[in-house]
Amino acid sequence: MARKKTPKVRVNVKASLSRRLREIRQELFGEHGGPELARRLNLPARTWYNYETGVTVPAEVLLGFIDQTGANPVWLLGGEGPKYRRGHEDAVLSELSPIDLIRRGLEKLEQEPNDVVVVAPENLPGDVMSEFVAVGLVAMNELSKKPIETCQADGYVMAYRQWLPHPSETVGVRLEDDSMTPILPPGSVVAIDRSFTDPAHLHGRLVAACPDGAPMIRWLDVSGRHIILRPSHSGREYPLIPVEYGEATKNVIVGQVVWSWSRFAGE
Numbered sequence: 001m002a003r004k005k006t007p008k009v010r011v012n013v014k015a016s017l018s019r020r021l022r023e024i025r026q027e028l029f030g031e032h033g034g035p036e037l038a039r040r041l042n043l044p045a046r047t048w049y050n051y052e053t054g055v056t057v058p059a060e061v062l063l064g065f066i067d068q069t070g071a072n073p074v075w076l077l078g079g080e081g082p083k084y085r086r087g088h089e090d091a092v093l094s095e096l097s098p099i100d101l102i103r104r105g106l107e108k109l110e111q112e113p114n115d116v117v118v119v120a121p122e123n124l125p126g127d128v129m130s131e132f133v134a135v136g137l138v139a140m141n142e143l144s145k146k147p148i149e150t151c152q153a154d155g156y157v158m159a160y161r162q163w164l165p166h167p168s169e170t171v172g173v174r175l176e177d178d179s180m181t182p183i184l185p186p187g188s189v190v191a192i193d194r195s196f197t198d199p200a201h202l203h204g205r206l207v208a209a210c211p212d213g214a215p216m217i218r219w220l221d222v223s224g225r226h227i228i229l230r231p232s233h234s235g236r237e238y239p240l241i242p243v244e245y246g247e248a249t250k251n252v253i254v255g256q257v258v259w260s261w262s263r264f265a266g267e
Contacts, residue, residue: 015054020076022052024069024083029183030232032219035204036183040068045204133159133167135191140173143208143215143254148194157189163259169195170258173208173217179231179238180206180217189261190217196256199227199249206257211241217257227252 029037038048041064051057057065066073074081136153148171157172164170175188184190192208203222208215209229218229218241225245231238243252 016079017057017076018052018054020071020079021057021065024065024071024076025052027182028069032232033183036206037065037068039205041065133161133164133170135159135164135167135170135172137172137174137189140176140215142171143173143192144210144213157191157261159191159259164191164193165258166193166195169193169255171255173215175217177238179233181232183232184217184260190257191259192255193258194255196258197250197253199245199253202253202256206260208254208257209252210254211243211252215254220253 025033025037034048034052035045038045041048041061043061051061062076065071066076070084072082072085075083134156135158137155137157138148138153142148161167170191170193172189172191175184175186175190178186180188190206190208196202199220199222202220205220206217207220207229208217209220210216211229216229218231221228221230222245223242226242227245227249229241229243231240234240243249
């Protein structure tokens with residue numbers, strides 16, 4: 001008995017969806033950002049790339065993609081309307097407690113990944129609920145110091161505890177250059193888990209590194225006897241940086257970027 005053919009209309013819809021998924025991924029995460037998006041969706045990178053080529057996307061993956069990117073579901077499915085959602089007007093916040101303000105900001109952050117909630121040290125609530133973690137925000141040059149003085153934090157990024165594998169080992173920094181544009185434009189904040197420093201387990205991941213004492217955020221590639229620190233767009237200003245693989249590389253890697261809050265151009 002011959003297999004039923006997939007209707008042509010259905011094939012066209014799947015192809016259009018996969019094209020739009022790829023378009024948004026390239027805009028927000030860059031040409032080589034598939035592995036980072038897959039990590040955020042708890043998927044193998046190959047699985048995500050299959051979705052971009054037309055494999056049926058499960059509903060839970062599609063919902064996760066919308067949550068991570070702020071994509072407009074109507075545009076994704078039919079190509080109509082704006083590509084990205086716009087947040088609703090916030091309610092009056094003056095009467096909210098610090099905890100309620102944090103929760104409101106985090107709820108908005110989940111809807112619009114381009115926002116970041118930073119609390120000054122003097123305004124940090126004394127009794128932060130167990131669902132939150134206050135990640136110390138330090139200057140980029142602090143990454144070259146061992147240990148990193150989180151007690152000198154300029155502020156705190158409030159994050160849900162479930163976002164961070166090792167909260168006590170996590171520190172935040174704000175990017176100052178455009179080496180990781182478009183995935184992390186200048187002004188973006190990243191959370192760095194300092195318990196992940198083994199290059200063998202960080203291939204294809206975003207890391208914080210200090211080659212020759214110069215702190216930076218880069219993609220990490222393992223290639224033969226070297227690790228390569230790669231910006232989102234390489235060139236004379238931001239070259240690829242090879243480091244010979246070995247014990248010395250463990251001192252180069254500060255940690256893995258486990259979460260990010262991005263400020264996208266045009267806002």
